[in-house]
Amino acid sequence: xxxxxxxxxxxxxxxxxxxxxxxxxxxxxxxxxxxxxxxxxxxxxxxxxxxxxxxxxxxxxxxxxxxxxxxxxxxxxxxxxxxxxxxxxxxxxxxxxxxxxxxxxxxxxxxxxxxxxxxxxxxxxxxxxxxxxxxxxxxxxxxxxxxxxxxxxxxxxxxxxxxxxxxxxxxxxxxxxxxxxxxxxxxxxxxxxxxxxxxxxxxxxxxxxxxxxxxxxxxxxxxxxxxxxxxxxxxxxxxxxxxxxxxxxxxxxxxxxxxxxxxxxxxxxxxxxxxxxxxxxxxxxxxxxxxxxxxxxxxxxxxxxxxxxxxxxxxxxxxxxxxxxxxxxxxxxxxxxxxxxxxxxxxxxxxxxxxxxxxxxxxxxxxxxxx
Amino acid sequence: xxxxxxxxxxxxxxxxxxxxxxxxxxxxxxxxxxxxxxxxxxxxxxxxxxxxxxxxxxxxxxxxxxxxxxxxxxxxxxxxxxxxxxxxxxxxxxxxxx
Numbered sequence: 402x403x404x405x406x407x408x409x410x411x412x413x414x415x416x417x418x419x420x421x422x423x424x425x426x427x428x429x430x431x432x433x434x435x436x437x438x439x440x441x442x443x444x445x446x447x448x449x450x451x452x453x454x455x456x457x458x459x460x461x462x463x464x465x466x467x468x469x470x471x472x473x474x475x476x477x478x479x480x481x482x483x484x485x486x487x488x489x490x491x492x493x494x495x496x497x498x499x500x501x502x503x504x505x506x507x508x509x510x511x512x513x514x515x516x517x518x519x520x521x522x523x524x525x526x527x528x529x530x531x532x533x534x535x536x537x538x539x540x541x542x543x544x545x546x547x548x549x550x551x552x553x554x555x556x557x558x559x560x561x562x563x564x565x566x567x568x569x570x571x572x573x574x575x576x577x578x579x580x581x582x583x584x585x586x587x588x589x590x591x592x593x594x595x596x597x598x599x600x601x602x603x604x605x606x607x608x609x610x611x612x613x614x615x616x617x618x619x620x621x622x623x624x625x626x627x628x629x630x631x632x633x634x635x636x637x638x639x640x641x642x643x644x645x646x647x648x649x650x651x652x653x654x655x656x657x658x659x660x661x662x663x664x665x666x667x668x669x670x671x672x673x674x675x676x677x678x679x680x681x682x683x684x685x686x687x688x689x690x691x692x693x694x695x696x697x698x699x700x701x702x703x704x705x706x707x708x709x710x711x712x713x714x715x716x717x718x719x720x721x722x723x724x725x726x727x728x729x730x731x732x733x734x735x736x737x738x739x740x741x742x743x744x745x746x747x748x749x750x751x752x753x754x755x756x757x758x759x760x761x762x763x764x765x766x767x768x769x770x771x772x
Numbered sequence: 773x774x775x776x777x778x779x780x781x782x783x784x785x786x787x788x789x790x791x792x793x794x795x796x797x798x799x800x801x802x803x804x805x806x807x808x809x810x811x812x813x814x815x816x817x818x819x820x821x822x823x824x825x826x827x828x829x830x831x832x833x834x835x836x837x838x839x840x841x842x843x844x845x846x847x848x849x850x851x852x853x854x855x856x857x858x859x860x861x862x863x864x865x866x867x868x869x870x
Contacts, residue, residue: 436781460831460865461781461819477785477815481823 405727406471406769407735408452409743410439413761415454417472424733424747427756433475434466441508441722441765442472448516449769453535455521457505465506465521465535478535482506482523485542491525492553492614501525501545508722508765510564514571522561526552526578528590541590544576548595548613552581555616555635556681562721563620567627575630575645580605580616583632583645596645600634618661619721623670631673631700633663633721638675640700651700656687662724666749667732671699674726674734674750676719684739685716693734695750709753710744717742722765729770737763774805774850775860782820782863786813791860800855802834803846820863835862 407418414432433439437456445451450471456464463482466475488501504524512518521529521538527545529538544561552559560579567573572589575596582597595613603609605616616635623629632639632648637658639648652658657677666672673696679687686692690713693706717740727733734746741760746753775791783789794808810817821828826846828834833842837851837859853859 434784458781459868460779460829461785462829463818464785480818483824 403729404771405729405733406444406449406771407725407743407745407756408442408444408454408472408765408767408769409737409760409763410441410454410722410765411737411741411761411763412438415439415442416757416760418743418756422729424727424729424745425754427745429757430472432761433472437464438505439764440505441767443509443511443767444769445511445516445519446513447511449771451511451516451534453509453511453519455506455509463503463505465509467535479531479537482521482527482529482538483540484527484545485540489545489550491549491559492551494554496553498550501527501549503527504558505560507560507562508564510566513566513568520564520566520574522564522576524558524560525554526559526561526581528561528564528576530590543586543591544584544593547584547593549581551611551613552578553614555579563617565620565622565627565630567622568624569627573627573644575620575622577617577620577632579618580614580635582613582615582617583620583630585645596641597648598646599641599648599650600639601637602635605635619663621663621665621673623665626670629670629699631663631665633660633675635659635681638663638700651696653701653703655694655703656692656705660719661721662719662736664724664726664734666734667726667728668730669697669732669749672697672749673699674724675703676724676736678718684718689713689715691715691717691738693736693746693750693753706746706750706753708751709746709755720764723763725766725768727768727770733768735766735768737766739763773857774800774808774854775857776805776809777860777862778816779863779865781865782816785815785819787815788813793857800850801847802841802844802850805850805861806846831866831868833864833866835864 403422409416414435416431440455442454452468454466490498493499508522510520517534563577565575628644630641638652691710694703717738724736739762
């Protein structure tokens with residue numbers, strides 16, 4: 402029977418949640434790296450017992466940990482992240498220029514095929530790559546050449562928070578940056594171009610249609626159709642049917658089109674999930690009701706999923722890296738909250754259960770479906 | 773032998789309990805203590821001072837014999853009580869809401 406391993410990063414350590422394929426009885430392991438901010442943990446698709454973890458601290462800086470036994474033991478690997486050349490400047494909150502400074506790794510994306518190859522998304526925004534299992538890191542500097550001087554930090558900082566590797570084209574990578582937008586390379590990282598046409602940010606940018614500067618919170622794809630992308634922007638849920646060349650809004654009947662995560666059903670490429678949040682001024686669900694919204698039409702027609710989720714007095718947030726899906730049938734959906742709850746649905750979102758409810762604030766959730 | 777007190781999170785990274793003891797080559801200073809510490813515990817590289825510039829990280833402080841040495845030159849000789857092991861050299865995580 403298949404097994405599920407959920408990797409949870411929190412403000413004060415990491416947790417590993419495991420269950421069999423029924424997804425009813427859960428074992429909670431942790432905290433791992435207690436007291437550290439664990440921004441993200443992710444397993445290698447080609448070697449699932451290998452897990453990479455970003456461990457960070459305002460006091461002691463960045464660490465990267467690697468496990469080769471599914472999280473039982475860990476090895477500290479490389480933590481030197483140097484920007485190539487002269488780092489230069491980007492836009493600061495007030496529009497002035499500000500030097501690029503490494504702060505932390507937000508997201509680790511292991512290669513789809515090579516266990517020793519892993520990408521890291523950094524704050525201040527940059528993309529790094531390791532070809533030796535995380536021991537050493539090199540920047541892919543072409544990304545910051547895509548008008549990096551016009552990028553600016555969002556409220557959480559200026560970071561590469563999403564890295565999507567195209568399963569059909571090893572040379573194509575998408576990244577998303579707050580607040581810069583989506584960028585795509587078609588030559589394995591040598592050159593990058595902004596992929597933000599159709600995004601509108603009238604409350605964040607002097608030119609609402611600017612080529613870069615948009616506060617993209619998350620993008621997602623289904624591996625069977627990598628040219629179709631879905632986006633939760635600061636405001637607006639968007640889709641692209643041409644690999645980011647252009648975007649159209651698909652928010653329609655959502656109670657709020659502000660939010661952070663977005664994800665795609667494992668077996669239905671047109672079924673997508675978001676968690677509406679009231680506004681950028683009030684980072685909690687509308688009406689105190691925690692509702693996942695599902696569209697089975699790739700957007701525009703949304704239904705609220707509420708069974709098992711708190712429908713009163715709920716004022717948590719769900720951060721951008723804190724939702725994931727498994728690949729079982731029916732598809733499992735998982736998300737974590739800033740209140741420390743991790744919710745799971747074993748029926749594509751129809752009903753929800755709490756796996757664990759009193760963790761530190763959840764920063765990230767990833768899922769591994771194991772044989 | 774110089775005794776060094778590490779903050780909790782650096783003890784866990786270095787996988788040590790309690791104080792660590794270092795043998796210093798050359799004149800005992802903040803710089804030579806940190807060099808010996810990082811040599812003996814490579815997992816601490818980058819956690820106390822920047823990899824490239826070797827500057828103290830902003831939220832790290834150095835205390836010795838009830839004095840704050842954080843802003844002294846890293847080449848200032850350490851007090852005798854540190855050098856002879858009577859007092860520990862303390863690496864502190866700044867009080868910053870944690």
